[in-house]
Amino acid sequence: MLPTIPTESNSYEECKITSDWLKAHTDVRPVLAIVCGSGLGGLAKTIKDPVILKYQDIPNFPQSTVHGHAGQLVFGTLQGKQCVCMQGRFHLYEGYPVQKITLPIRVFKLMGVQTVILTNAAGGLNPGYRVGDVMVIRDHINMPGMAGNNPLAGLNDERFGVRFPCMSDAYDRKLREMAHEVGEELGFSDFLKEGVYVVLGGPSFETIAECRMLHSMGADAVGMSTGHEVIVARHCGMRCFALSLISNQSVMDYTSKEKANHEEVLETGKERAAQMEQLPGRVVRPAPRVQWQVNIPTQSLSCVRNRSLSRI
Numbered sequence: 091m092l093p094t095i096p097t098e099s100n101s102y103e104e105c106k107i108t109s110d111w112l113k114a115h116t117d118v119r120p121v122l123a124i125v126c127g128s129g130l131g132g133l134a135k136t137i138k139d140p141v142i143l144k145y146q147d148i149p150n151f152p153q154s155t156v157h158g159h160a161g162q163l164v165f166g167t168l169q170g171k172q173c174v175c176m177q178g179r180f181h182l183y184e185g186y187p188v189q190k191i192t193l194p195i196r197v198f199k200l201m202g203v204q205t206v207i208l209t210n211a212a213g214g215l216n217p218g219y220r221v222g223d224v225m226v227i228r229d230h231i232n233m234p235g236m237a238g239n240n241p242l243a244g245l246n247d248e249r250f251g252v253r254f255p256c257m258s259d260a261y262d263r264k265l266r267e268m269a270h271e272v273g274e275e276l277g278f279s280d281f282l283k284e285g286v287y288v289v290l291g292g293p294s295f296e297t298i299a300e301c302r303m304l305h306s307m308g309a310d311a312v313g314m315s316t317g318h319e320v321i322v323a324r325h326c327g328m329r330c331f332a333l334s335l336i337s338n339q340s341v342m343d344y345t346s347k348e349k350a351n352h353e354e355v356l357e358t359g360k361e362r363a364a365q366m367e368q369l370p371g372r373v374v375r376p377a378p379r380v381q382w383q384v385n386i387p388t389q390s391l392s393c394v395r396n397r398s399l400s401r402i
């Protein structure tokens with residue numbers, strides 16, 4: 091006999107109830123989902139014709155408990171694409187099981203979402219990073235997952251994905267390349283980086299010894315989110331793109347007087363808001379119309395077609 095494993099926090103049936111409820115409360119059928127990090131909820135302002143649904147009214151949804159996370163879904167369009175934006179995400183340290191934290195991602199999948207863009211605020215471990223830098227996430231290190239707290243732990247439901255999903259391609263290469271292209275066009279090259287994000291459980295910030303260890307094992311930025319959501323999104327076949335705003339410099343030196351704090355995290359979010367709000371929209375924007383010209387001289391035939399190439 092199989093052991094009874096609680097799967098009720100993000101089971102197919104539970105996610106279906108939530109997705110059906112959302113479909114009944116908005117006509118938007120999102121293909122794109124955006125998850126806003128601490129102090130980065132302003133991204134939702136870039137969404138046209140917004141329909142706002144509060145987490146407290148949505149069946150099965152957890153509640154936001156952290157300052158800087160508004161606690162609502164914003165449906166609408168971004169660059170002409172139907173989208174849903176989470177203005178406020180959930181974290182392990184709020185006391186939710188990791189499966190509950192990632193429930194919205196499965197709900198979005200059932201609504202038709204194909205691509206997820208995530209933002210977060212993170213401490214800069216890489217000594218070359220400055221406060222205000224924006225790091226395109228190339229890869230992550232999932233510390234709670236290594237200790238057994240993986241959002242896919244428990245019985246696997248094949249309707250979402252396979253038992254052992256691949257994670258070596260978790261952060262979509264094309265979208266990362268696009269971010270750098272767009273970043274250059276926008277004049278962001280000086281502060282746009284690419285690196286590895288390490289997720290911890292929080293809520294305490296890291297000790298100096300922990301920061302040194304995390305950097306020496308290959309991480310460039312540290313935070314308490316994103317990795318869980320990406321694992322669940324990849325498990326059910328969605329493309330992922332993620333940005334970390336380096337909101338504070340991790341303390342690596344015993345002579346330093348710096349102290350990590352949430353107020354600084356939110357303050358940096360305000361200072362970089364304009365750029366953080368521009369990038370996702372530009373990455374998903376349809377590429378300029380390309381003119382295809384086919385000339386077949388032998389038949390004196392000329393055919394011109396306009397085609398809009400979508401980036402996602």
Ligand SMILES: O=P(O)(O)O[C@H]1O[C@H](CO)[C@@H](O)[C@H]1O
Nearest residue numbers: 127128210211314315352355
């Ligand atoms: O990852 P987001 O949600 O941006 O939040 C980050 O900021 C908070 C700490 O200031 C932590 O929750 C950390 O994960």
Ligand SMILES: Nc1nc2[nH]cnc2c(=O)[nH]1
Nearest residue numbers: 211212213312313314350
């Ligand atoms: N763990 C962690 N999360 C953060 N979020 C924003 N800054 C930090 C940080 O320094 N450490």
